[in-house]
Amino acid sequence: MDHMDKQHPQILLTASEMGEADKAAVQAGVPAMELMAAAGKAVADAVLERWSRCRVLVLCGPGNNGGDGFVVAQFLLSAGWPVRLAFWGSVETLSAEAAYFYQAWQGEIEAFATDLLDQTDLVIDAMFGAGLTRSLEGKPRDMVDAIIKRKMPVCAIDVPSGVDGTTGAAFGLVAPAELTVTFFRKKPGHLLFPGRGLCGKLVVADIGIPAPVLDELNLHTWENSPELWYREYPWPRLDGHKFHRGHAVVFGGENMTGASRLTARAAMRMGAGLVTLAVPIKVWAIYATAMTCVMVTKLEQSQEAEDFEELLLDPRHNAIVVGPGAGLAGFERIRTRKIVLAALATNRPTVLDADGLSAFADDPKILFEAINGPCVMTPHEGEFARLFPDINEEHAGDKLRRARLAAKLSAAVVILKGADTVIASPDGRAIINSNAPADLATGGSGDVLAGFIVGLLAQGFEPFYAAAAAVWMHGEAACEVGAGLIAEDLPDHLPKVLTAFKKQYYTD
Numbered sequence: 001m002d003h004m005d006k007q008h009p010q011i012l013l014t015a016s017e018m019g020e021a022d023k024a025a026v027q028a029g030v031p032a033m034e035l036m037a038a039a040g041k042a043v044a045d046a047v048l049e050r051w052s053r054c055r056v057l058v059l060c061g062p063g064n065n066g067g068d069g070f071v072v073a074q075f076l077l078s079a080g081w082p083v084r085l086a087f088w089g090s091v092e093t094l095s096a097e098a099a100y101f102y103q104a105w106q107g108e109i110e111a112f113a114t115d116l117l118d119q120t121d122l123v124i125d126a127m128f129g130a131g132l133t134r135s136l137e138g139k140p141r142d143m144v145d146a147i148i149k150r151k152m153p154v155c156a157i158d159v160p161s162g163v164d165g166t167t168g169a170a171f172g173l174v175a176p177a178e179l180t181v182t183f184f185r186k187k188p189g190h191l192l193f194p195g196r197g198l199c200g201k202l203v204v205a206d207i208g209i210p211a212p213v214l215d216e217l218n219l220h221t222w223e224n225s226p227e228l229w230y231r232e233y234p235w236p237r238l239d240g241h242k243f244h245r246g247h248a249v250v251f252g253g254e255n256m257t258g259a260s261r262l263t264a265r266a267a268m269r270m271g272a273g274l275v276t277l278a279v280p281i282k283v284w285a286i287y288a289t290a291m292t293c294v295m296v297t298k299l300e301q302s303q304e305a306e307d308f309e310e311l312l313l314d315p316r317h318n319a320i321v322v323g324p325g326a327g328l329a330g331f332e333r334i335r336t337r338k339i340v341l342a343a344l345a346t347n348r349p350t351v352l353d354a355d356g357l358s359a360f361a362d363d364p365k366i367l368f369e370a371i372n373g374p375c376v377m378t379p380h381e382g383e384f385a386r387l388f389p390d391i392n393e394e395h396a397g398d399k400l401r402r403a404r405l406a407a408k409l410s411a412a413v414v415i416l417k418g419a420d421t422v423i424a425s426p427d428g429r430a431i432i433n434s435n436a437p438a439d440l441a442t443g444g445s446g447d448v449l450a451g452f453i454v455g456l457l458a459q460g461f462e463p464f465y466a467a468a469a470a471v472w473m474h475g476e477a478a479c480e481v482g483a484g485l486i487a488e489d490l491p492d493h494l495p496k497v498l499t500a501f502k503k504q505y506y507t508d
């Protein structure tokens, strides 16, 4: 855990945490005026780098986001660009720094009017940033509406106005930015949808806030990267043999036999020393003919759960996954529940996915009460809504909080999947993943993820790290494959990912 330290470049700051960092920086002797000047300069530099000289309209709002806008306008004007500036707000309520840069602006200050866009090639959105509390109304809303209709290029300061930097939720209409420049550290809303999709390219600028101010804050959210967990990674030992690398057990059902096969193959690829697929006797032959390095074992008819329990009496079976293709139809639901409960009763690291979660939709409490050991749950949004209906409703639009509360309630690491997967630990820490390409949205990719996780658990990786590492490797493997990806490709491209990862991060 030491490595997920607060000064980490991957740390993410909510609006209030950023405000605290800002205050601490001022207390440490960095004047607020300098922070604003640096912020505005960073935005101007990013604009000068990306765009050629063109007619710019800077839209300044009533808070410090607008203050940054005055600075940008002045820098671009000094660089010889044609700049117009419109302000919406009241001069009396500007902060001291914003008022200073308002006064310092050498051009005219105009009122918000959509016809300003007629003579504009590029909009600088300095309307609202971290202080946004509600949907835009009146003139700012009309402006955003017109920018959207005209499909104007936008550079947003901190966040596109209307995006909540803490949650990524959009308050009403938002003009999508081509470039967003934020300060010091990213915010969760830059990584979580819809915010992420509205930011365009994201630049993080250093504005002179000293990193040690972060040590004083209570921070617990990071962007996923091997930097967070590579030091604890269970590197294979040179003198090791397969028993050092664990033995994962995968339950396979009767109908969707492909799902657990993908899981088992993925667990092997991730480096589990051995993998056993335990399946009902009726379908044993289907599995046995399809698998090679994975062992397939039979569960006798009508006593599958008992046989599964017996299999787990062997303590070498040190990580378990139940869910992919486990089955929910008719009697299968009861069987899946029994298998899950048998797995959890061992208190060994267990991954619950798909049907292994949905089997408890009627009474999730039974599941939560059974979780007393290390457990990773991997719901997609539909499964999450079934297991955590109250949290889901109460905190709609705040994926980070939903995942965190679910982890706390269930005492499991929760991976709330999607394009912006969140990995939450029961202790309150959370990681947002950002490397997943769109190609990953394909049947079976979740089964592979479950296999990657159990493969790491079998090797003794701590569950929160195993979850984060598996999600990251899954994204990397998908990037390796590219367009046309099918789930089978993911385990087979993992060796390239693991090799590159080892080359970059392994130290003796």
Ligand SMILES: NC(=O)C1=CN([C@@H]2O[C@H](COP(=O)(O)OP(=O)(O)OC[C@H]3O[C@@H](n4cnc5c(N)ncnc54)[C@H](OP(=O)(O)O)[C@@H]3O)[C@@H](O)[C@H]2O)[C@@H](O)CC1
Residues within 6 Å of the ligand: 018, 019, 021, 022, 023, 035, 036, 039, 061, 062, 063, 064, 065, 066, 067, 068, 127, 128, 129, 130, 131, 132, 133, 134, 135, 136, 137, 157, 158, 159, 183, 207
């Ligand atoms: N922290 C730092 O380190 C640094 C921060 N910097 C910059 O400061 C920005 C944060 O500044 P900020 O806190 O003044 O918030 P900001 O978003 O400009 O405006 C809040 C104002 O808008 C109002 N308001 C809110 N929603 C509204 C709505 N829908 N419609 C209408 N009004 C609405 C709200 O009024 P109220 O809600 O109180 O009625 C309040 O008056 C940050 O994003 C970054 O760009 C940099 O200078 C570098 C250092």
Ligand SMILES: [K+]
Residues within 6 Å of the ligand: 065, 125, 126, 127, 128, 129, 156, 157, 158, 159, 160, 161
């Ligand atoms: K903005």
